[in-house]
Amino acid sequence: MKIYVPADSAAKALGADDVARAIIDEAARRGQEITLVRNGSRGMIWLEPLVEVETASGRTAFGPVTPKDAAALLDGTLAGLGPVESIPFFARQNRLTFARCGLIDPLSLADYEAHGGLSGLRRALAMDSAGIVQEVTNSGLRGRGGAGFPTGIKWDTVRKAQADRKYIVCNADEGDSGTFADRMIMEGDPFTLIEGMVIAGLGTGATKGFVYIRSEYPDAISVMQQAVSVARDQGLLGASVLGSGKAFDLEVRVGAGAYVCGEETSLLNSLEGKRGIVRAKPPLPALEGLFGKPTVVNNVLSLATIPVIFERGAAHYAGFGLGRSKGTMPIQIAGNVKRGGLFETAFGIPLGELVNDIAGGTATGRPVKAVQVGGPLGAYMPVSKFDTPFGYEEFDGQGGLIGHAGIVVFDDMTDMLGMARFAMEFCAVESCGKCTPCRIGAVRGVETIDRIGRGDAAAIPVLTDLCETMKDGSLCALGGFTPFPVMSALTHFPDDFARHKEAAE
Amino acid sequence: MAPSNAEPTTDRLQGLIDDHLTLEGPLLPILHAMQAEFGHVPQAAVPMLADALNISKAEVHGVVSFYHDFREVPAGRHVVKICRAEACKSVGADGLAEATLARLGVEWHGTTKNGAITIEPVYCLGLCACGPAAMVDGKVIGRVDEARMARILEEAGA
Numbered sequence A: 001m002k003i004y005v006p007a008d009s010a011a012k013a014l015g016a017d018d019v020a021r022a023i024i025d026e027a028a029r030r031g032q033e034i035t036l037v038r039n040g041s042r043g044m045i046w047l048e049p050l051v052e053v054e055t056a057s058g059r060t061a062f063g064p065v066t067p068k069d070a071a072a073l074l075d076g077t078l079a080g081l082g083p084v085e086s087i088p089f090f091a092r093q094n095r096l097t098f099a100r101c102g103l104i105d106p107l108s109l110a111d112y113e114a115h116g117g118l119s120g121l122r123r124a125l126a127m128d129s130a131g132i133v134q135e136v137t138n139s140g141l142r143g144r145g146g147a148g149f150p151t152g153i154k155w156d157t158v159r160k161a162q163a164d165r166k167y168i169v170c171n172a173d174e175g176d177s178g179t180f181a182d183r184m185i186m187e188g189d190p191f192t193l194i195e196g197m198v199i200a201g202l203g204t205g206a207t208k209g210f211v212y213i214r215s216e217y218p219d220a221i222s223v224m225q226q227a228v229s230v231a232r233d234q235g236l237l238g239a240s241v242l243g244s245g246k247a248f249d250l251e252v253r254v255g256a257g258a259y260v261c262g263e264e265t266s267l268l269n270s271l272e273g274k275r276g277i278v279r280a281k282p283p284l285p286a287l288e289g290l291f292g293k294p295t296v297v298n299n300v301l302s303l304a305t306i307p308v309i310f311e312r313g314a315a316h317y318a319g320f321g322l323g324r325s326k327g328t329m330p331i332q333i334a335g336n337v338k339r340g341g342l343f344e345t346a347f348g349i350p351l352g353e354l355v356n357d358i359a360g361g362t363a364t365g366r367p368v369k370a371v372q373v374g375g376p377l378g379a380y381m382p383v384s385k386f387d388t389p390f391g392y393e394e395f396d397g398q399g400g401l402i403g404h405a406g407i408v409v410f411d412d413m414t415d416m417l418g419m420a421r422f423a424m425e426f427c428a429v430e431s432c433g434k435c436t437p438c439r440i441g442a443v444r445g446v447e448t449i450d451r452i453g454r455g456d457a458a459a460i461p462v463l464t465d466l467c468e469t470m471k472d473g474s475l476c477a478l479g480g481f482t483p484f485p486v487m488s489a490l491t492h493f494p495d496d497f498a499r500h501k502e503a504a505e
Numbered sequence B: 001m002a003p004s005n006a007e008p009t010t011d012r013l014q015g016l017i018d019d020h021l022t023l024e025g026p027l028l029p030i031l032h033a034m035q036a037e038f039g040h041v042p043q044a045a046v047p048m049l050a051d052a053l054n055i056s057k058a059e060v061h062g063v064v065s066f067y068h069d070f071r072e073v074p075a076g077r078h079v080v081k082i083c084r085a086e087a088c089k090s091v092g093a094d095g096l097a098e099a100t101l102a103r104l105g106v107e108w109h110g111t112t113k114n115g116a117i118t119i120e121p122v123y124c125l126g127l128c129a130c131g132p133a134a135m136v137d138g139k140v141i142g143r144v145d146e147a148r149m150a151r152i153l154e155e156a157g158a
């Protein structure tokens, strides 16, 4: 009997380690032979710990499982959910990037290969660098870290740059609240990321990679470190990748609790051992990046999507999506929802469908008030914008952004003035300090919102002006985009900014 | 992972520095190693780092103070981090944090009088579909309510 109990941190946070121990103890007590695999998460967090039992007829899911269920699970009397693939939340997805996550043993390269892993890399090894980059360009893949910049164009700049050394840097700083896809794939299918980085190296002529993981993710750090060492032992990394004679190696590095280090130039400074201050662009990191050398900086999901593009072909990937948003997006449904988790789907799905149908509305059962899309720098979308299709241009057109594709749902008890204040406070805490509108503006923003909260309506235009100044005068999106959550809260929920006035009068 | 209470000796600090000097950009890995061993970055390490990396003491200090993770004095025996970010706020993180701070009689970053617990804010643990989230000495916990927090604090010796 083979049993899968996720070691994903969300599953652990909900008791998966205790469940695994209970199953092992119960099997030992009975003298029953079992194989217990700690897999990644299938992404249905409300069902975690989600345990799967493999029998001759396939895998059956159970969840949420508690340690008390161990005996019934082994007896075969525990009520199950059927195969994961038949659970509606899962059945409705198009899993490309996350195809293997939760399915395989994350640290078994053999399991990885048996499920399609390395076939993309083998194909890339037979291509020249220009061909590799062209394939990425043809796929239409855009950066999944937030800015949506075409990945192929970035790679081509690095490929054409002349230098004695080039780098691939994977941005695994994932600081946006409401996002956890990078964490999930690093914990559940780390070789996908490694394979993507190797292909990036082959395409651009870089021989060294870094994965910069935030320190808030100790489990992901540990899995990635182990995966890198397995990959080295088995010849996926090193002086001759899969015996090709081409070199690529990588190192895992750990952040130190600064949100701004997710900004690519700040991240490069941090890797170099400096303060995480944002650099002015130009020069582009693609030309003068890490230690001044040409550098690809890509998000985890961008790189982890590369293998499937090479495995199935660029056209297959580009066949999904809407307009200029090609392919699929691993959308993270979070906050006050009945069914939260990872939902990978082709671009184009309307926001309301995600919130109402897929997520099943709020966990509290109260009406939805607002949905913050794209992390702490993303706008609060009111219910009236629920028909907005999930896509880069489509959200931009509605005064929002999709960012790293986290959606955080809030119910009608939420005080939007409080949320606007928090956005400013967060900016003040995390500012790198380089520009005045961000460093000082955010502090003034908190004060101004407090004035509004005390009933001073004259402070509202002051806040609007301040947001304009921050937008125009900030070097990076921390100062430049904090006005999105603030102004969207003010514009769409004016009552929350006036209610306080009445209370004061 | 609670750090040991070992006294930072010059030899040991130098050893940690030397272990990492072949890395490209070794400063953050060294600081992490020191913090893992001593629970903070000892003052005595600053001139040694400046020397080894050929940068000024001010630069070393600038780096240590820039990052929220690095401490210049040791924390309590256990560090409890409570997520303050939006996804956790949507499911009641503010109330949980307020109650916890009130119960312990400390502010954010404060340590209980008996030295058992330091409470820190954290902005996202990637547990956004099972908040409110917390982390105790590197161990993740989801759907934390006040009762659960009370047990956590008790176990940690508050």
Ligand SMILES: Cc1cc2nc3c(=O)[nH]c(=O)nc-3n(C[C@H](O)[C@H](O)[C@H](O)COP(=O)(O)O)c2cc1C
Pocket (backbone or CB within 6 Å): A142, A143, A144, A145, A146, A147, A148, A149, A151, A171, A172, A173, A174, A175, A176, A259, A260, A261, A262, A263, A264, A265, A297, A298, A299, A300, A302, A303, A476, A477, A478
């Ligand atoms: C304040 C700030 C924080 C950011 N945080 C992240 C992050 O955590 N992860 C990420 O991939 N990109 C982040 N970005 C975007 C990066 O600067 C950069 O655009 C991205 O890593 C490029 O990779 P991509 O093209 O694959 O998206 C952030 C940007 C800003 C301004």
Ligand code: SF4
Pocket (backbone or CB within 6 Å): A260, A278, A430, A431, A432, A433, A434, A435, A436, A438, A439, A474, A475, A476, A477, A478, A479, A480
């Ligand atoms: S906007 Fe803020 S975080 Fe960005 S560079 Fe300026 S000061 Fe630094």
